[in-house]
Amino acid sequence: MKKITLIALILFSVVVLASCKKDEPKIDPIYELNTDLTDMLSLESSYENKEFISNGVGEVELVKCTDGDTATFRSGSNSFAVRFLGIDTPESTYRFDAWGKAASDFTCDKLTNANEIVLESDGDRMDGNERYLAWVWYDGRLLNLELVEQAYSSSKASITGKYESYLYQAELYAQKTKKRVWGETDPDFDYSVDGVQITIEELVKNADDYYQRKVVVEGLITAMISGDVYIQNGEYGVFLYTGYEEMYLKVGDYVRIEALTATYFPDKETGQLQLSNYRARNVKTISRDNEVTPVLKTIAEIAKINLGSLLQINDLTVKSVNFSEDSNRFTVNFEDASGNTIALRNESQNIDIDAAKALFTVDNVLNIKGPLALYYQNYQLMLGSLDSVEIAD
Numbered sequence: 539m540k541k542i543t544l545i546a547l548i549l550f551s552v553v554v555l556a557s558c559k560k561d562e563p564k565i566d567p568i569y570e571l572n573t574d575l576t577d578m579l580s581l582e583s584s585y586e587n588k589e590f591i592s593n594g595v596g597e598v599e600l601v602k603c604t605d606g607d608t609a610t611f612r613s614g615s616n617s618f619a620v621r622f623l624g625i626d627t628p629e630s631t632y633r634f635d636a637w638g639k640a641a642s643d644f645t646c647d648k649l650t651n652a653n654e655i656v657l658e659s660d661g662d663r664m665d666g667n668e669r670y671l672a673w674v675w676y677d678g679r680l681l682n683l684e685l686v687e688q689a690y691s692s693s694k695a696s697i698t699g700k701y702e703s704y705l706y707q708a709e710l711y712a713q714k715t716k717k718r719v720w721g722e723t724d725p726d727f728d729y730s731v732d733g734v735q736i737t738i739e740e741l742v743k744n745a746d747d748y749y750q751r752k753v754v755v756e757g758l759i760t761a762m763i764s765g766d767v768y769i770q771n772g773e774y775g776v777f778l779y780t781g782y783e784e785m786y787l788k789v790g791d792y793v794r795i796e797a798l799t800a801t802y803f804p805d806k807e808t809g810q811l812q813l814s815n816y817r818a819r820n821v822k823t824i825s826r827d828n829e830v831t832p833v834l835k836t837i838a839e840i841a842k843i844n845l846g847s848l849l850q851i852n853d854l855t856v857k858s859v860n861f862s863e864d865s866n867r868f869t870v871n872f873e874d875a876s877g878n879t880i881a882l883r884n885e886s887q888n889i890d891i892d893a894a895k896a897l898f899t900v901d902n903v904l905n906i907k908g909p910l911a912l913y914y915q916n917y918q919l920m921l922g923s924l925d926s927v928e929i930a931d
Contacts, residue, residue, distance in 0.1 A: 606641030632781020
C-alpha cells in the first residue's frame, strides 16, 4: 500500500511540475543596439596620396551636412555632393519622416567631429542626381554600417555591394531590437496630419516654438528661385523648400498650405528658418495674379526678422562680380552711400548670362528687388530674374 501511495505521489508531482512549466509566461529575449560589426570592420583600401574623384578612394574634408545619408565634401579645390551607399535614412530636408532629423543629427555629429574622413567608391560612381556614391569612413569606422546598426537606417545594399553582407547582418539584428526606425515612436516628430494653423508673423517671431512641428500657413507667393518659393503675409515671409515635388505655384498666387514642417537650413544654430514637407495636394489656391509689392529697406535697416521677405534696396553700387566658370551662378557685391555692403546671389540657370554681365558692371548704380536669405550668417538678396533689377535714376 505504501509503495502504491509513493508512486502516486511521484506521478502527481511530475504532473504538477509539468503543468507549472507549461503555464509559465514566455519571456522574449531582449535585443539591445550595438556597433559590433562596425567595431570589427576596417578599411582595407589604400588611400594615401589618392584622390576620391580620380582614384575612387581618398581623404576629404566635410563642407556641409545635408541629411542622414547625404553630405557635401571637398577634395582639393573640388566640392561635391555624396550619397552614402547601401543605406536609406528617413527624410529630413524636402520631406520630413519620423527619425529623419535624428539620423541627420547622428551623421552630422560623426562627420563634424571626425579627425579623418575617407570616401570609397564601389560600382557606379554617380547617381541620377549627379551625386557621387560612396562608402563613408570616419576615423576608421564605416558610417554607412553604423547607421544601420544604430537603427537610423534600413539597408539598401546592392547584390554586388562590397559590404553587403555586413549591412544585411546589421539590419537583421537591428530589426529585432524594435528600436528607432524599427518600431519606436520618435519623440521629436510631429505625427499630426495637417498641423497647427498660424500666421507667418507668428512663425517668424516665435520660430523656436514651432521647430519640427507641422504648421498651416496662408500667404502670397512673392518669388520663385530655382523651383523653390518664398511665401509672405504682410511684411513677414519665409522660404518654402519644395524639393522634388511637382510645382503648381507661381508668383502672385495667394495660397493656404497644410502639413508643412518648420525647420532650419543648414542647422538651427546658424541657419535660416524654412518650411519643408511640401505636397502639392496640401495646397489650396485662394486667388491668383495678385500684385506683389516688395518691402522697401536700406541695408542698415535689415534685421533677422526680414529673412524670407521680398525686399527692395535702392541706389546700390556694384563693387565686384564673381561669375562661375562652369554655370550661370554668380554673386554681385554691392555698397550703399554709407559704406554698408550686401550681396546678390543668382542660382538660376535661366538667367541670360551675357545680359547679366552687361548689367552688373563695376560702378553701376542699381535698384535691387529680391527675397532676403542667409549665407554663412551674412545677409544676401536672391535674384529671381533680371526683371527685378533696374538702373537707378
